Amino acid sequence: MAYQEKQAWWKESVIYQIYPRSFADSNGDGIGDLEGITTHLPYLKELGIDVIWLSPVYQSPNDDNGYDISDYRNIMKDFGTMEDFDRMLNRAHELGIRIVMDLVVNHTSDEHAWFVESRKSKDNPYRDYYIWKEPRDGKEPNNWGSCFSGSAWELDEQTGMYYLHCFSRKQPDLNWENEKVRSEVFDMMTWWCEKGIDGFRMDVISMISKDPAFPDGPDMDGIYGAPDPYVCNGPRVHEYLQEMNRKVLSRYDLLTVGEAAGVTIEEAKKYANADGTELNMVFQFEHVNAIHPSQCVVGKWTYQKPQMPDIRAILNKWQLELEGKAWNSLYWDNHDQPRAVSRFGDDSPEYRVLSAKMLASCLHMMKGTPYIYQGEELGMTNTHFSGVEDCRDIEAVNAYRQYVEDHKVVPKDIMLRCFDAISRDNARTPMQWNGSKNAGFTTGTPWISVNPNYREINAEAALADPDSVFYYYQKLIRLRHEIPVIVYGVFEPLLEDSPSIYAYRRILDNTVLTVACNWTSCSQPCDLFEDQNAGRELISNYDKHEEGYLLPFEARVFISER
Numbered sequence: 001m002a003y004q005e006k007q008a009w010w011k012e013s014v015i016y017q018i019y020p021r022s023f024a025d026s027n028g029d030g031i032g033d034l035e036g037i038t039t040h041l042p043y044l045k046e047l048g049i050d051v052i053w054l055s056p057v058y059q060s061p062n063d064d065n066g067y068d069i070s071d072y073r074n075i076m077k078d079f080g081t082m083e084d085f086d087r088m089l090n091r092a093h094e095l096g097i098r099i100v101m102d103l104v105v106n107h108t109s110d111e112h113a114w115f116v117e118s119r120k121s122k123d124n125p126y127r128d129y130y131i132w133k134e135p136r137d138g139k140e141p142n143n144w145g146s147c148f149s150g151s152a153w154e155l156d157e158q159t160g161m162y163y164l165h166c167f168s169r170k171q172p173d174l175n176w177e178n179e180k181v182r183s184e185v186f187d188m189m190t191w192w193c194e195k196g197i198d199g200f201r202m203d204v205i206s207m208i209s210k211d212p213a214f215p216d217g218p219d220m221d222g223i224y225g226a227p228d229p230y231v232c233n234g235p236r237v238h239e240y241l242q243e244m245n246r247k248v249l250s251r252y253d254l255l256t257v258g259e260a261a262g263v264t265i266e267e268a269k270k271y272a273n274a275d276g277t278e279l280n281m282v283f284q285f286e287h288v289n290a291i292h293p294s295q296c297v298v299g300k301w302t303y304q305k306p307q308m309p310d311i312r313a314i315l316n317k318w319q320l321e322l323e324g325k326a327w328n329s330l331y332w333d334n335h336d337q338p339r340a341v342s343r344f345g346d347d348s349p350e351y352r353v354l355s356a357k358m359l360a361s362c363l364h365m366m367k368g369t370p371y372i373y374q375g376e377e378l379g380m381t382n383t384h385f386s387g388v389e390d391c392r393d394i395e396a397v398n399a400y401r402q403y404v405e406d407h408k409v410v411p412k413d414i415m416l417r418c419f420d421a422i423s424r425d426n427a428r429t430p431m432q433w434n435g436s437k438n439a440g441f442t443t444g445t446p447w448i449s450v451n452p453n454y455r456e457i458n459a460e461a462a463l464a465d466p467d468s469v470f471y472y473y474q475k476l477i478r479l480r481h482e483i484p485v486i487v488y489g490v491f492e493p494l495l496e497d498s499p500s501i502y503a504y505r506r507i508l509d510n511t512v513l514t515v516a517c518n519w520t521s522c523s524q525p526c527d528l529f530e531d532q533n534a535g536r537e538l539i540s541n542y543d544k545h546e547e548g549y550l551l552p553f554e555a556r557v558f559i560s561e562r
């Protein structure tokens with residue numbers, strides 16, 4: 001091989017994210033659970049994925065659906081028991097599927113024993129586990145707003161001091177400066193590794209080191225200041241991750257991916273450096289935030305559709321600049337994002353299947369490790385919110401209270417339009433298993449409404465249709481396992497000025513992969529496949545092509561030797 005990229009199983013894998021609350025309910029309480037996951041492992045085996053990333057299953061009062069953990073070594077009661085977990089892990093391993101856990105250690109729940117102690121008094125041994133500050137002029141220590149509305153500081157009456165919470169007030173930020181905190185976290189991680197889990201997805205890991213000066217932030221939404229510049233990629237974050245790597249990660253064979261809000265290319269090269277001193281890869285956010293602030297109603301809220309050329313410029317930049325230096329993760333969807341086919345494709349009956357397949361091709365042929373979010377393989381769509389009472393997500397509910405009700409800066413119907421477009425609840429409606437009541441998700445009342453389109457869009461229907469989005473994903477995954485250029489080929493952009501076609505090449509030794517995706521509902525001229533004799537088609541979402549054109553939402557992948 002002329003070109004050498006270090007081989008690794010986590011580079012050759014496809015990851016499937018499960019949001020347990022919404023995946024499958026085994027006991028009729030309306031909440032997905034571990035037993036539900038175990039039951040559906042054969043479905044995932046059929047899809048062909050290698051790894052499951054499990055959103056948090058730890059004990060939690062569920063202020064933020066498990067991202068507020070009150071005991072890292074216990075299972076959330078709603079989800080089952082540790083025995084259920086062990087059974088799921090064993091069963092997955094028997095099927096050759098690895099399990100990656102969500103690690104949420106930027107913050108804990110306020111009901112975690114450490115915080116219960118910490119807030120008791122200024123001299124409590126756990127006081128320094130969290131970030132406590134004296135009031136400034138009788139008010140909050142600085143202007144930071146929380147991601148979930150309101151101030152990022154909460155006054156605790158007991159001691160008259162404020163604690164920091166970048167997310168909800170029930171998610172106090174841990175103080176990573178305190179070496180006891182770090183060693184507690186590393187012990188806990190080791191405990192899970194000894195259990196035999198296969199890796200960690202690290203929640204907002206880019207935020208664990210704060211600027212010790214805690215300066216006011218730039219305007220966030222006309223009300224609060226944004227903490228981002230002072231909490232993302234902070235001064236000691238790489239030191240902490242290198243310590244974690246030395247003490248835990250390097251001792252096991254793991255997949256590690258850092259959720260890295262605010263990460264730049266330069267920072268990613270450190271977090272995911274090829275020497276392996278920190279993490280395998282990070283989730284960057286640029287392509288899912290490809291909307292200019294001027295197109296937002298307030299804060300992150302918008303109903304504008306992002307444009308392909310902007311997304312392409314971002315993804316191409318990440319592909320080119322990490323080459324040989326760090327590894328990319330590839331995703332359209334997760335539990336914090338609206339459904340990909342609705343946001344980037346076209347979820348109308350005419351184009352839903354075609355555009356879902358196009359998006360899948362576009363992403364899965366890039367260089368990096370692809371992530372599929374539950375239901376993405378069915379082309380599940382966004383849902384509709386007719387009022388705030390349809391919402392479950394703390395982010396949406398709090399934003400509604402703050403912007404619509406309290407400050408009255410956004411009219412109700414505009415806010416709901418934003419929710420339809422990008423609320424996180426779009427991703428959290430129950431997995432659509434079949435056309436029976438509640439989409440086969442539960443026999444009880446689901447904790448969040450099922451998307452009304454479940455009679456047409458569901459796993460049973462997909463498995464019965466050879467042309468389904470499901471089988472298209474299955475084929476993409478199989479191709480990745482069989483054809484090295486898909487994993488290791490160098491990325492080269494094509495047609496960078498096209499307003500409608502996203503195209504690129506991948507090259508490994510003499511093998512060339514050519515990928516072209518039409519992001520529009522019109523036929524578009526395209527001459528990339530003129531010389532058809534030179535190779536063969538690997539996959540496409542159309543059986544017949546039109547010479548010199550890509551049909552609406554057509555995707556074509558071609559392999560040849562040079």
Ligand code: TEU
Nearest residue numbers: 064067104147167203204261300336395
């Ligand atoms: O998300 C953090 C994050 O940066 C986001 O995607 C965040 O949800 C978004 O900015 C809100 O608009 C992680 C988890 O993925 C998310 O589910 C949690 O709510 C959050 O951390 C707190 O743990």
Ligand code: CA
Nearest residue numbers: 025027031033
């Ligand atoms: Ca249940």
